[in-house]
Amino acid sequence: MIEIRAIVTDIEGTTSSIDFVRDVLFPYARKRLPAFVETHGNKPEVQHWLHEAAIEAGLVEARRQDIIELLLQWIDQDRKSTALKALQGMIWKDGYEAGDYRAHIYPEVAARLRDWRADGLRLYVYSSGSVPAQKLFFHHSEAGDLSALFAGYFDTETGPKRESESYRRIAEAIEEQPRHLLFLSDIVEELDAARAAGFHTGWLVREPQALPESPRHPVYRDFDAITP
Ligand SMILES: CSCCC(=O)C(=O)COP(=O)(O)O
Numbered sequence: 072m073i074e075i076r077a078i079v080t081d082i083e084g085t086t087s088s089i090d091f092v093r094d095v096l097f098p099y100a101r102k103r104l105p106a107f108v109e110t111h112g113n114k115p116e117v118q119h120w121l122h123e124a125a126i127e128a129g130l131v132e133a134r135r136q137d138i139i140e141l142l143l144q145w146i147d148q149d150r151k152s153t154a155l156k157a158l159q160g161m162i163w164k165d166g167y168e169a170g171d172y173r174a175h176i177y178p179e180v181a182a183r184l185r186d187w188r189a190d191g192l193r194l195y196v197y198s199s200g201s202v203p204a205q206k207l208f209f210h211h212s213e214a215g216d217l218s219a220l221f222a223g224y225f226d227t228e229t230g231p232k233r234e235s236e237s238y239r240r241i242a243e244a245i246e247e248q249p250r251h252l253l254f255l256s257d258i259v260e261e262l263d264a265a266r267a268a269g270f271h272t273g274w275l276v277r278e279p280q281a282l283p284e285s286p287r288h289p290v291y292r293d294f295d296a297i298t299p
């Protein structure tokens with residue numbers, strides 16, 4: 072009998088719908104990004120991420136307008152750039168605080184997270200969204216403030232989600248052996264990477280997606296089906 076001591080969960084496609092991220096969060100950031108960069112571009116934190124974006128794109132001596140266009144392109148491509156995600160998170164903060172939207176959570180998720188906490192499991196998030204964006208997401212969720220349920224948050228500053236080394240770093244950071252950890256995601260390449268690091272895995276295949284014929288990972292329709 073394997074003892075799971077902590078669960079690490081992805082957000083988009085796992086706790087929450089892809090549609091919410093694609094149809095609400097991304098357009099919100101896209102619309103406001105040019106003005107945000109113009110207004111806040113001299114603040115050290117914003118400057119840092121604009122610089123990181125330019126480095127990532129191999130742009131030397133990029134003008135501010137070039138970086139804005141680059142970032143808009145990356146939003147359209149859903150590029151999992153750490154710099155873009157950090158900037159998006161700063162923009163989303165205003166939307167949450169103004170009550171323009173609340174973060175989507177699948178209906179069973181909050182109750183299961185609470186049950187798992189009550190059973191003594193520790194809960195963590197690992198998402199491409201920046202850590203501040205993850206905290207905002209669960210603080211302003213449709214199911215209320217869920218942020219206190221999580222013991223920690225990880226983003227791509229820990230490493231890319233499709234590389235096993237990232238999962239080794241997470242295990243080390245939370246001081247737990249991978250064989251006691253369960254990673255939940257909707258993306259099979261992320262699950263492959265987690266398994267290569269020794270994690271247990273759960274593949275969320277939400278309705279109406281078809282169930283895979285020969286899945287490489289245990290498949291769950293929702294969190295109700297998971298018994299860690
Ligand atoms: C913190 S929510 C923002 C979601 C986001 O930007 C994203 O790229 C989600 O990726 P995930 O790793 O959660 O699938």
Ligand SMILES: [Mg+2]
Binds near residue numbers: 082083256257258
């Ligand atoms: Mg996902």
